[in-house]
Amino acid sequence: MSHLHWVAITEGLLESVWVVDPETLHILAVNEAALRLLGARRDEVVGSPVHRWASDLQDHVYWDEWRRGVVQTLESEAMLVRRDGELLRVQRRIGPVRPADGATVVLVAMQDLTEYQRTQQRLEELLAELRAVLESSSDGILVCDLDGRVRAFNRAFAQMWALPTTLLTTPDDPALLRHLAASVSDASAFQARLSELQRAPLMEAHDIVLLRSGRMLERASRPQLARGRPIGRIHVYRDVTERAAIDAKLRLAAKVFESSLDAIVVTDPERRIVACNPAALRLTDRANDDPAGQPVATLLDAPNRPGWEAEVAAALAERGYWEGELWLRRAHAPAVALLVSWVLLRDAQGQPLNTVLFAKDLSEKLEAQRRIEQLAYHDPLTGLPNRLLLGERVAHAVRLAQRSGRGFAVLFLDLDRFKGINDSLGHAFGDRVLVEVAQRLQRCLRQTDTLARLGGDEFVIHLHDADRSAAERTAQRIIDAVARPVTIDEMQFTLSCSIGIAMYPHDGTTLDELIQCADTAMYQVKERGKGHWRFYQAEMNAHLLARIQTDHAMRLGLQHGEFELHYQPRVDLRSGRVTACEALLRWHRPGHGLVLPGAFIGVAEETGLIAQLGQWVLEQAVAQARRWADAGRPAQVAVNVSALQFEQTQFVQDVADTLQRHGLPAGLLELELTESILVRDAEEALAKLQALAQLGITLSLDDFGTGYSSLTYLKRFALHRLKIDRSFVLALHEDGQADAAIVAAIVQMGHALGMEVVAEGVEHAPQLQRLQALGCDHFQGFWYARPLPVAEVEAHLGRTVTLPGAAPAPSA
Ligand SMILES: Nc1nc2c(ncn2[C@@H]2O[C@@H]3COP(=O)(O)O[C@H]4[C@@H](O)[C@H](n5cnc6c(=O)[nH]c(N)nc65)O[C@@H]4COP(=O)(O)O[C@H]3[C@H]2O)c(=O)[nH]1
Missing domain, CATH: 3.30.70.270 (Reverse transcriptase/Diguanylate cyclase domain)
Structure with missing residues (x-):
């Protein structure tokens, strides 16, 4: 076949084709594509040896082996030398072709690899770029095919899920999925979700995956498409733990802002209001009127602080905060005092961003302070x-x-x-x-x-x-x-x-x-x-001093046995017999001689010593009464009880104990009480008197007529005796008709209440006669006997006194 034939056959091919003589290894024919490939004219190529276009030694060796029949066909890459000397990579196929009507030729078909190579290189670069992008992403990316098989994942994914090294080096899908499931807090929900995504290849999904480590991953699952059709799925995981924490903090901050009882106002750097919390709106009395945009200073005032705005501005600029008291002007209510903490917020570059004003309503505190001051400084x-x-x-x-x-x-x-x-x-x-x-x-x-x-x-x-x-x-x-x-x-x-x-x-x-x-x-x-x-007058204090000294001397006197009891006999006016005597205290005060009670009882009552002194008197009197009873001259002994002594909580018990200690029948003891005892704490007094009466003690009311002389308590306390005060008895002698009438009334009243009446201070026979005529029951006084020491009084006990005989009843 002529080379023209070969040209006609090969011209239509896209590949470059040489027809080579197997003997001479000269090119017999080429197609147009081969001429373009070599950049040569046909006459330069046709007739040239194949070595002419071969670039490397290996090529020469190959053609020699071909000629020697060592190799027949070949498919390889090779480098050609173009006419202009440039090297060109080609993919070639070499093989013998024997047409039916001709001798065997070698057909060399070549394809220019330059473009392919360039594309390949571009693809590789693209791939490398993609991989770099994938790896540089902080999101964890997992790529799966439609069956859920893992195709790729990046380093962030491996880190996020803490994949063991074995899974990084050896692909093992079941192990990887097991690891993922074991890492989440709810494995079954995780797997169910994956299956659901696998069943719906086009579904896009966003959800949150909670890991057992406490971290929180946000997952975006998207289908991977190729030419519009799903070929797999890309899961992108993002660690949102910190963001979630920040979100939670922000939500909390917003809640605090909303629900704070203190007013919070946010302003721009020029201190114009940006936001107010509800407490601030309530406080400003502007619930329906948004003050946003207003300079905050228009709401505030500081009457005693001219130039306060400049002061605040300077403090914010220098220190970043200001604290102090300001007044808040209000739309429909009086101004209120505020304790304000004002802070300046700066951005990362240190530029003023906002100011925030925290204000506490001080009105309640001020009111409380006023109340406290009132309480602290005033009598309620x-x-x-x-x-x-x-x-x-x-x-x-x-x-x-x-x-x-x-x-x-x-x-x-x-x-x-x-x-x-x-x-x-x-x-x-x-x-x-x-x-x-x-x-x-x-x-x-x-x-x-x-x-x-x-x-x-x-x-x-x-x-x-x-x-x-x-x-x-x-x-x-x-x-x-x-x-x-x-x-x-x-x-x-x-x-x-x-x-x-x-x-x-x-x-x-x-x-x-x-x-x-x-x-x-x-x-x-x-x-x-x-x-x-x-x-x-200065000497008044000297008097006070004397009282202090008296108290001290009395205390010592008690210890040193300076006190003594004298007894004044009391006579029964009907029988004339001495049936009782009153114990009266005497003090042998060193340097003062015998001191009468009028000089010291008052001081003892003031200082409280009376309680101790009174107990001493009771002890002595009861012991004495017991001795008289033992000696066959029983006489009732009357003991004076001061109010303070009576008020002692253990008073009744002390009396009972004293009687018991000395074995004295209670009927031989009389207690003389003063009216002040009965008016102090009537309830308690009543209870004590009842207890004493129950013991069998005789109770009498001393000095009747000088104090309150109230019928009410006389009735209530059911006392046994009334002692008419000496002043009335004295008046009887002085012939005071009015006083005589008083004495008569007292006697009658006493009798009406079932009480005996005793007259004190009887010094003269006429007094006695009048008392007899009035029906008085007993008397005591200097007319018969003064208070006497024990040794002297004994002779009187049980004696019958000759009385002067009753006087005619008073005419009035
Ligand atoms: N001018 C005059 N005075 C007479 C006559 N008969 C009696 N007196 C005096 O009158 C006072 C009667 O006692 P009192 O009214 O209970 O008044 C008592 C009594 O309240 C109180 N007192 C005496 N001893 C005690 C005692 O042991 N305890 C308490 N708490 N007070 C006592 O001291 C007061 C004065 O006691 P004394 O100086 O002893 O004064 C006694 C007594 O000496 C009289 O015919 N003429």
Whole structure:
């Protein structure tokens, strides 16, 4: 076949074709594609040896082997040398072709690999890029085929799921899936989800996977498409643990912002409002009116702090915060005080971002503070200043007086017999009396003076800038004001008060000193008849000192046996027999001789020593009565009981114990009580008296007629005897008709209540006769016998006295 034939046959082929003579290895014919490949003309190619276009030695060796019949066909890559010398990679197939009508030729078919190679290279580069992208992603990526087989995953995926090294090097799908399932907190839900995704290859899904480690993964599952058809699935996992935590924090912060009881206002750097929480809106009274955009300063005010805005701005810029009190202006309500903490927030570059204002409503606190101050500085009953506030005022007055050289006065005021009102009419009534008195006192004073209540019925007054005559005038004004009749609950009565006055700086330079002096002066007023005022005099304190000394001496006296009991016989007026005697205390005070109770009982009652002293008396009297009874001269012994002694909780028990200790029948003991005992705490007194009466003790009421002399308690307490006070008996002698009538009434009343009546202080026969005529039951007094020492009184016991005989009954 001619080479023209070969040209005609091969021209239509896309491949480059050489027809080579197997003997000479010269090219017999080429097609157009081969000419383009070699960049040569046909005449340059046809007739040329194949070596001409071969580039490497291997090619030469091959053609030699071909000629020697060692190889027949070949398919390989080879390098050609183009006409211009450029090398060209081709894929070639070489093989003998024997046409039916001709000799065998070698057909070399070649395909230019340059383009293919370039594409290949581009693909490889693309692949490498993709892999790099895949690897550089912080998301964990898992690629599966439609059957769920794992095709690829990146390093982030391996790290996120903590894949063991074996799974990284050796593909093992079941092991990988087992590892994933074992890592999640709900394995079955995880696997169910994977199966569901596998069944729906086109489904896109987003969900959250919780790992057992506590981490939280967000999964986005998308189908992998090739030419519009799904070929697999890409799972992208993102670790959102931190983000979820931040989200939770943000949600919490939002909740705090919303529900905070404190007002929170966020502003821009120019302090214009950006957001207000509900508490802020409530506080500003603008629930329906959004203040966003307004300068926050328009809502705030600081009346005592001009230039406060500049101060805030400077503090925020320098320190990043400001704290202080501001007032909030409100739309429809009065302004409120706020405690404000103001902070500046900056961005990462340090530029001001926002300011946040936290405000606490101080109105309640201020009100509480005001209340506390009120409570701390005022007496709750009358609302008057208390001692604390008075102390501050007086301290201030002292400072002023030191500069001005002018003095002032302190008045100590105590109501007279207030205790009686309180005890008999109740504390609530007493409180109303105190309020009334406080108002009257206040009206007697100037604005610059201070009236304080120390407690009970004690008031102290600071008279500002007052000399002696001013103090005197004010004291008298007060005495008069208090003395005006008081009407409470339709009950009218009169009060009086005693006032002691101390002058600054003459009597003292501190409130304590001045109060002490005024108190001492007031005490003197009380002792001398009450209802008056008096200036303090230095010797008053000497008197006080004497009392302290007396108390001390009494205590020592008790230890040293300086006390003794004298007994005054008591005579039965009907039989004339001495049936009883009253024990009366005597003190052999060293350096003072025999001291009578009037000089020390009062001090013992004041200092409380009376309880001890009284018990000593009881002990002695009971022991003595027992001795007399043993000696065959039984006589009832009457013992005086002071109010303080009676108030001791164990009093009844002490009496019972004493009787038991000495084995004295209770009927031989009489207790003389004073009226004040009965009015103090009526309920408790009643219980004690009943207990004593039950023991069999005789109870008598001493000094009847001098105190309250109320029928009510006489009836209630069911006492056995009434002792008419000496003053009435004395009056009988002085022929006072009115007093005689009183004595008669007392006797009758006593008898009507089933009580015996005893008259004290009978010094003269006529007194005795009148008492006899009035039906009095017993008497004691100097007419028959004074109080006598034991040795002397014994002779009287059981004796019958010759009485003068009853006087005619009084005419009135
Ligand atoms: N002018 C005058 N006086 C007479 C006459 N007869 C008796 N007296 C005095 O009158 C007082 C009667 O006692 P009292 O009213 O219980 O008054 C007693 C009593 O309240 C109290 N007292 C005495 N001893 C005790 C005691 O042991 N305990 C208590 N708590 N008080 C006592 O001291 C008060 C005074 O006691 P004494 O000085 O002993 O004064 C006694 C007595 O000496 C008389 O005919 N004329």
